[in-house]
Amino acid sequence: MADETTDYAIKLDIFEGPLDLLLYLIKKNEIDIYNIPIALVTEQYLQYLKIIKSLNLDLAGEYLVMASTLIHIKSRMLLPVPDEPSDEETEEDPRAELVRQLLEHQAFKEAATALEMRPLLERDVFTRAAQISDKAENLSDNDDDLIEVNIFELIEAFHRLVSRIDKKELMEIDLEKLSITDIINDIMERLSRDKNITFEELLGEKRDRRRIVYTFLAILELIKMRMIKAYQTAAFGVIRIFPAVES
Amino acid sequence: MENCKAVIEALILASEAPLALEKICAILEEVEKTEVKKSVEQLIAEYNERQSGIYLAEIAGGFQFRTRPELSLWVKKLKGTKQASLSPAALETLAIVAYRQPIVKSEVESIRGVDVSAPLKGLLDKNLIRIVGRKDVPGKPIIYGTTKKFLEVFNLKNLSELPTLREFKELNEQTEAIQDFSNS
């Protein structure tokens, strides 16, 4: 028994989640994946969970979800199959969804292994490592330069800054604010062309609720920032927007 | 241009990243694209024939000199062993993103059956995957895809060169067969 426990324990860290554990059990018992004896697998699965608990390891929630799925399937399998299959709708095997998941998971595990077996850069193949000292004299700074940087680096840079100064106010950036910013940019661009513009014109054709609200919020924001001035000739009259400062 | 092949060879060596055919053509303005292509193919063949320690690989839509995989032991002796390999979790997550891209986190998780924040972050850090946009569904989840670097690291010409994923469609037929059996 002690041996068995250690055997289980050793195996624990190699599982990448409940699907992985199930695949292991299927392989260990030499089970046909298309015809899983659900009672046996459920029993062994629960046994593993018990051991994980007895070792006082935190059990990821996913394992418990899978446990209840297995028990649910097991109980459905126990229900008698109706004598007459309900017409066109052939009753689906309760295991079908799980089998599909397992097969998909297995396919990707294989794909991962196949990827790993390719000639990997810096492991199996290497490229020129030396700097070719042909001094790039014309370090062109022209507009057509392709810039190689991705959004992840951008947000990482921002995150770095924010954690450095730790200002709460800076954290409040959500999708809504960014959408409003798009409209702000749009308004300022049009103002640089047209000198003044009405609220109606800003809305254009796209007059869904969201657009109207965001446009209004953008205008408020711009007024608050003293970037624009808004005038209305009468109550309920046309709202006309001017840049606060002539450029 | 008589020394077209030599120029291409020099350009490929000098380029930091795999050099695309289009870029070669842009530099050798007066040469026809078909001729450039022919020269590159000749170069590839020559390096192979000579059984050189170097080969001209087609990677990430471009061309790059690489050391032959079968000589990796020797090169590793030179470089030392600093290569940190990807964890199984990272590799599986990467495989899912590679084959199913564009894909959102929840879809990756439903295939892996576990939370994938950590491997996703690691892959972003390593620049093997990138954020390609947002899905237009409630919550606007971030969509991930692989990078050019992914192709470079895994020695791939392009994504269609990925080995085909084992078909698991047969399972429907299979399960239907089982149902038929259990119903009969």
Place this chain on the structure above:
Amino acid sequence: MENCKAVIEALILASEAPLALEKICAILEEVEKTEVKKSVEQLIAEYNERQSGIYLAEIAGGFQFRTRPELSLWVKKLKGTKQASLSPAALETLAIVAYRQPIVKSEVESIRGVDVSAPLKGLLDKNLIRIVGRKDVPGKPIIYGTTKKFLEVFNLKNLSELPTLREFKELNEQTEAIQDFSNS
């Protein structure tokens, strides 16, 4: 060793610095120094005979592949179109403008804690940010925002596709939680 020449060729390509004969000998332990030397000389001769665009140069007491000097014009053309990456200062400045726009210089500076004239100028030159207007306060400071090109470079449809800090932190926090777990 039969493929001695090929191994040496691979080693030279993969080496960061010109590769000294002694170093090659240290890696190919069982091969005689004279044979190593002969192989290197053969390699040099072969590249010369083939009128390749590359030659094996003896530099600073070692060997290194270089592009032929007579092709330097072409190589320079390649380097001229080099992909520019952003400096950390530029990237940080750009991040602030992107996430906090519309924003004036003094605000960017209060976040970065240093003068940002240079990175702002660079970003304007690269057409990643632009002047969106002036603020109606004393001094009429210039207000900055991002450009269409910014969206193109980062492959975004609009600004609301930028990942939010909350999303970034989510990836991070879960990662840390998982690391804590595996460390315990």
